[in-house]
Amino acid sequence: MTIKMDRRKIRTKQLLRKALLELIEEKGMDGLTVSDLTERAGVNRGTFYLHYRDAADFLEQLKTEIFEGLTHEMARINPFELKYYADKDEPYPPSVKVLEYFDKHADFFRVILGPKGDPAFPLRVKEFMKDRLFNHVLKNIPQPDDAAIPRDYLIAYVTSANLGILMHWFESGRQLSPSDVARIITRIGGDGPMAWTGLK
Incomplete structure (x- = not known):
């Protein structure tokens, strides 16, 4: 009985997620209602209220869940390992995992990163990315006084560039595989910006 209930709950959440993303793509995030969601998903309003306060609560829970999974994968990235894989022209494995996560949740990211999505996400x-790069990778590495590029500018460049690649991947319909995009990021990161950190 519990397994049936769990499956039913998962199925309900999947239907609501699909309905939510469709509605955001059609109408934007403002004005989403429980009635819109449940009608589109074919889910009883009472069932919805067992788990969520309102449409905004459901969206926030979904964003939090996706973000937590994403940061779990991103936390494994160490940009100083990129050079090793770039020299072999192989995609950096943790980058592949991140991109596979984006691909797995492509329905969510396509909408949230799209024109009617959430610019805050x-x-x-x-x-x-900035916090991870500074506080967990570069924090204890002294920057030379004569560094060509200040560290905060380097971090701004690296994070914006990687996010830009991800956005372009979605905007272009994800025609390349996660491994192919990871190889591109590895090539750029291994031979480009990280060479300006001051490390020999």
Whole structure:
């Protein structure tokens, strides 16, 4: 009985997620209602209210869930490992995992990163990237006084460039595989910006 209930709950969530993303793509995020969601999903309003306060709560829970999964994958990235894979012209494995995560949740990212999506979401991803790069990778590495590029500008460049590649991947219909895009990021990161960190 519990397994049936769990499956039913998962199925309900999947239907609501699909309905939510369709409605955002059609109408934008403002004015989403529980009635719109449940009618589109074919889900009873009472069932919806068992799990969520309103449409905004459902969207926020979904964004949090996706973001947590994404940051779990992104936390494994160490940009100083890129050079090793770039020299072999192989995609950096943690980057592949991140892109596979984007691909797995492509329905969500396509809408959220799209013109009617949530402009705050990519900024949230970018802030995580900046925090990860500075506080967990570069923090304890002294920057030479004569560094050609200040570290904060380097971090701004790296995070914006990677987010830009991701956005372009979605805008172009994800025609390349996650591995192909990871190889592009590896090539750029291995031979480009990280060479300006001051490390020999």
